[in-house]
Amino acid sequence: MKRGEHQPQTGPRPPDRERLRAELVQFMDRRGLRSTEQRRVIIEQLFGVTDHVTIDQLLESVRAVDPRVGYATVYRTMKLLAEGGLVHERKFGDGFTRYELADAHAHHDHLICLDCGKITEFEEPAIEELQDGIALRHGFLVRDHKHELYGTCAECAKQSDVKPGRVKTAHR
Ligand SMILES: [Zn+2]
Numbered sequence: 052m053k054r055g056e057h058q059p060q061t062g063p064r065p066p067d068r069e070r071l072r073a074e075l076v077q078f079m080d081r082r083g084l085r086s087t088e089q090r091r092v093i094i095e096q097l098f099g100v101t102d103h104v105t106i107d108q109l110l111e112s113v114r115a116v117d118p119r120v121g122y123a124t125v126y127r128t129m130k131l132l133a134e135g136g137l138v139h140e141r142k143f144g145d146g147f148t149r150y151e152l153a154d155a156h157a158h159h160d161h162l163i164c165l166d167c168g169k170i171t172e173f174e175e176p177a178i179e180e181l182q183d184g185i186a187l188r189h190g191f192l193v194r195d196h197k198h199e200l201y202g203t204c205a206e207c208a209k210q211s212d213v214k215p216g217r218v219k220t221a222h223r
């Protein structure tokens with residue numbers, strides 16, 4: 052198989068939304084947070100939208116339900132959930148912070164297309180095992196990690212005659 056032809060065999064497992072929802076409620080209780088109506092709408096929308104959502108995107112779908120919700124409320128809620136480990140904050144180098152539901156039981160990493168911005172998730176047990184071995188050799192306890200591959204997605208490659216797997220030297 053040529054380099055770059057490898058596609059993940061299966062997509063990552065989707066997060067177990069019901070369990071995450073229960074964890075979220077527990078987190079709110081522990082922190083003594085009364086789940087205000089606005090916060091409830093934000094969380095409902097977070098569970099409804101696709102992954103890797105920006106504050107602005109989330110705000111838009113929240114406002115479709117309740118136009119009174121402000122940017123700061125969404126921002127604070129997401130910071131809080133990130134702090135509690137319930138969502139992951141992702142920065143893919145374009146200046147936006149994106150959020151996705153965190154699920155310790157369904158880890159995945161990302162391929163990021165620099166041309167169209169498409170974010171593809173992958174799960175590769177071989178990589179996970181390799182890095183466990185590295186950590187072990189260094190007596191290192193891994194709490195978190197991320198793999199982010201930046202380049203050109205298959206769609207964009209098709210349109211611009213870029214061969215998958217090769218380094219693209221110039222960006223449009
Ligand atoms: Zn990983």
Ligand SMILES: [Zn+2]
Binds near residue numbers: 164165169203205206
């Ligand atoms: Zn692309």
Ligand SMILES: [Zn+2]
Binds near residue numbers: 102103151159160161
């Ligand atoms: Zn993701």
